[in-house]
Amino acid sequence: MQTLYLAIIILALLAIVFGAILGFAAIRFKVDGDPIVDQIDNLLPQTQCGQCGHPGCKPYAQAIASGEAINRCPPGGEATIKALADLLDVEAIPLDAEHGAEAVRTIAYIREDECIGCTKCIQACPVDAILGAAKQMHTVIVDECTGCDLCVEPCPVDCIDMLPIEVTPASWHWRQPEDIIATSKQPLNVGGSSHG
Amino acid sequence: MDKIWPFHGGVHPPGNKSQSNQTTIVPMPVPPQLVLPVNQHIGAAAKAIVSVGDKVLKGQLIASAQGFVSANIHAPSSGTISAIEERILPHASALLGTCIVIDTDGADQWIEQKTHDVDALDTAQLLQIIQTAGITGLGGAGFPSAVKLQARQPITTLIINAAECEPYITADDRLMREHAQQVITGIGLLARILSQPKCIIGIEDNKPEAIEALTAAAKTAQGIEVRVIPTKYPSGGEKQLIEILTGKQVPHGGIPADIGLVCQNVGTVKAIADAILLSRPLISRTTTVTGKAAVNAGNYEVLIGTPVADLLAFAQVDLNRTSRLVMGGPMMGFTLQDPDVPIIKSTNCILAAADLELAPVADHHACIRCGQCEVACPAELLPQQLFWFAQAEEFEKAKNHNLSDCIECGACAWVCPSEIPLVQYYRYAKGRVKSLKEEAQMAEQARIRFESREQRLVDEKLAKEEKRKARAEAAAAAQAAKRAANPDEQDPVAAALARVNKQKLEQQQAAPIEAYSDAPKSPEEEYKALKTAAAITRTKLKKTSKALQNAQSTGHEQVDALQASLAELTAKADAAQTALKAYEDKLGLDPEYEKQLLVTVAKTNAVVRKLEKSLSTAEDAASVEAEIALAKTVHAAANLALSNYQTNPTANTAAVQES
Numbered sequence: 001m002q003t004l005y006l007a008i009i010i011l012a013l014l015a016i017v018f019g020a021i022l023g024f025a026a027i028r029f030k031v032d033g034d035p036i037v038d039q040i041d042n043l044l045p046q047t048q049c050g051q052c053g054h055p056g057c058k059p060y061a062q063a064i065a066s067g068e069a070i071n072r073c074p075p076g077g078e079a080t081i082k083a084l085a086d087l088l089d090v091e092a093i094p095l096d097a098e099h100g101a102e103a104v105r106t107i108a109y110i111r112e113d114e115c116i117g118c119t120k121c122i123q124a125c126p127v128d129a130i131l132g133a134a135k136q137m138h139t140v141i142v143d144e145c146t147g148c149d150l151c152v153e154p155c156p157v158d159c160i161d162m163l164p165i166e167v168t169p170a171s172w173h174w175r176q177p178e179d180i181i182a183t184s185k186q187p188l189n190v191g192g193s194s195h196g
Numbered sequence: 197m198d199k200i201w202p203f204h205g206g207v208h209p210p211g212n213k214s215q216s217n218q219t220t221i222v223p224m225p226v227p228p229q230l231v232l233p234v235n236q237h238i239g240a241a242a243k244a245i246v247s248v249g250d251k252v253l254k255g256q257l258i259a260s261a262q263g264f265v266s267a268n269i270h271a272p273s274s275g276t277i278s279a280i281e282e283r284i285l286p287h288a289s290a291l292l293g294t295c296i297v298i299d300t301d302g303a304d305q306w307i308e309q310k311t312h313d314v315d316a317l318d319t320a321q322l323l324q325i326i327q328t329a330g331i332t333g334l335g336g337a338g339f340p341s342a343v344k345l346q347a348r349q350p351i352t353t354l355i356i357n358a359a360e361c362e363p364y365i366t367a368d369d370r371l372m373r374e375h376a377q378q379v380i381t382g383i384g385l386l387a388r389i390l391s392q393p394k395c396i397i398g399i400e401d402n403k404p405e406a407i408e409a410l411t412a413a414a415k416t417a418q419g420i421e422v423r424v425i426p427t428k429y430p431s432g433g434e435k436q437l438i439e440i441l442t443g444k445q446v447p448h449g450g451i452p453a454d455i456g457l458v459c460q461n462v463g464t465v466k467a468i469a470d471a472i473l474l475s476r477p478l479i480s481r482t483t484t485v486t487g488k489a490a491v492n493a494g495n496y497e498v499l500i501g502t503p504v505a506d507l508l509a510f511a512q513v514d515l516n517r518t519s520r521l522v523m524g525g526p527m528m529g530f531t532l533q534d535p536d537v538p539i540i541k542s543t544n545c546i547l548a549a550a551d552l553e554l555a556p557v558a559d560h561h562a563c564i565r566c567g568q569c570e571v572a573c574p575a576e577l578l579p580q581q582l583f584w585f586a587q588a589e590e591f592e593k594a595k596n597h598n599l600s601d602c603i604e605c606g607a608c609a610w611v612c613p614s615e616i617p618l619v620q621y622y623r624y625a626k627g628r629v630k631s632l633k634e635e636a637q638m639a640e641q642a643r644i645r646f647e648s649r650e651q652r653l654v655d656e657k658l659a660k661e662e663k664r665k666a667r668a669e670a671a672a673a674a675q676a677a678k679r680a681a682n683p684d685e686q687d688p689v690a691a692a693l694a695r696v697n698k699q700k701l702e703q704q705q706a707a708p709i710e711a712y713s714d715a716p717k718s719p720e721e722e723y724k725a726l727k728t729a730a731a732i733t734r735t736k737l738k739k740t741s742k743a744l745q746n747a748q749s750t751g752h753e754q755v756d757a758l759q760a761s762l763a764e765l766t767a768k769a770d771a772a773q774t775a776l777k778a779y780e781d782k783l784g785l786d787p788e789y790e791k792q793l794l795v796t797v798a799k800t801n802a803v804v805r806k807l808e809k810s811l812s813t814a815e816d817a818a819s820v821e822a823e824i825a826l827a828k829t830v831h832a833a834a835n836l837a838l839s840n841y842q843t844n845p846t847a848n849t850a851a852v853q854e855s
Binding site: 058144167 | 235285287288289291293560586587617620621623624626627628630631635638639640641642643645646647648649650
């Protein structure tokens, strides 16, 4: 009988000690904010284009965190969906066509001699990448442009072009070799001269 | 001290050096046109400082370095700038890039050269000369040499890379045989710049003539050691050579200077010596032309910018026989699509392969996990693992397996029994890792900008709101001050409100009285109301009958409706009339009589007026006045009778009638 009490007392003491440690840790190492939202936000392309139906990437990250579909980001495309699926441990689903298709990344260019200096595009730009003043020519800071397309629609004279980013020798990189397993394409005994 | 440390892995491909190292270096004549890309080196592109049509002399600066890691470009021969345009670059991408095109005049006339008193020059001046001469690493990578020599860390050992481990290439071999003295002098100058470190020349044992020449030349200088290393590919890799000669490993992500070492290619050393001693900028280099398709395989002193096609023609390469044209060696070079691209500073070899000299690009088989690549990898990586990650696009994992340490030597692909183009997978993965990193950086930048913009908008809104509040408070304070100054004055708003409230209250109190007065209507009022009702119905009746007439004449479709409403109205009018009559009868009213009285009053009034008017013109004023008086009495009597009748219609009317 004494052993039983002893066991109960020891277990109770242990529970109290560990409870205290856990309680302390919960206060001491408390994480402010919702870390999952930031993690999701980090995976989104930060184009801030609003094609997902939210006014920016962070709001969409919050929406995803509260259960919205992960396939509404056309600029991120399949890669982002895959990354989000990995992070949230859900199944990767194809891009929702309703919100747009995955396209090559573009950059806005203002045809400067046609610009009338209305500042409408400046107000539309979510990342302050357009420089100009009222009745002065505007120009896009190319390095800051996310290619979100939001400046095109407000332009009253349609002088903004979305041009694909040019590949330079510096930005070029090798393509993935075509992934062919020769044995699946042709019988092995044909030719066979490729072994030098 | 002559110790050699082995490095992991490596392969022993056939050397294929004897095809090109038997003859001396042949200077190639000036080609008709030179094409000089402004970016031939690692770092920022140089900026053209000449314009189309300018005459340039040999050795004249035509493009200046932009920024620290960049290199000058000089005119390799005299001539005219015929274009500065986009041309296909000697690059694996075969993309276009800015090139300065010189139409040579054949005179090959040098620009006036400054000569230096070499012994008097200090380190900074020597570095300045190297930088001005536009010297970049000639071993293949093309890193600006002056930058490499300005390491922040103290340098204890200078390593001269004379290994030339890649098959086929013999440019450095021939250069060392023919210019050993110049190389040793160059090493001496570099040692001066680097404050006299230990100098080791690392050379593979497959070049006995070069070893002999260098050893002989090195005896004239102090502290230069020629160390022969076994032939193994890629012992000429910078990190591998360092490991062989010193036993030290360059840390991951670091540079040799981190462990007190600087490595320079032997060709670069000769170019540095030329620049300092002969004031000769980097305008030419030794390039090997080899391969089965080259009849005159050998080494050529080629001006930078010479089109590959011209060099091949000079070396009598049969382009029809050429199965693959490679710039660089068979292990690390890339296939040239277009032979018109120029030789640049880092072009050490043009390999014109014929027949099956180079294995054709074959369909590769599945990885069988044999592990031979791991054995061959000189960087001690797991090539197989990296291949799987690259194939599955798991770049994060590839990065964690030190993908960036891969030197792309191709040893793994060379040993692969499945002929998987492993290096291309790693290059692809490296490119993707780089672009993903850039994208992440851009995304981060965009996020910061987006957030700061949002913050700014919120701040602006708050500031506006605050301003508005401040204004409202100021106005309230002003009002309070005014009231304090004049305490008797009522607040106008409060006063107005009080007035309105008072009025409302009065109306509410008045309303019940009116309601009560409705009940016992005086007979006059009732009579009046009846009269009004009768008049209204009469008017309506008239209007309707008129409309009916109109409708009938025009044949309008509403005739029936109008007729119905007319009948209704007629009945109503009759009823109203009857009611009025009944009321009059009940009260004993006589409308006819009232009318008569009214007429009398009006008549008498008219008579009085008329008489009064005639009074001024009449001769007998007295009689007229009498008449007026009479008429006035009659008028007064009629008036009285009317008012009597109106106040009390039931009274006896007979008395009044007479008057």
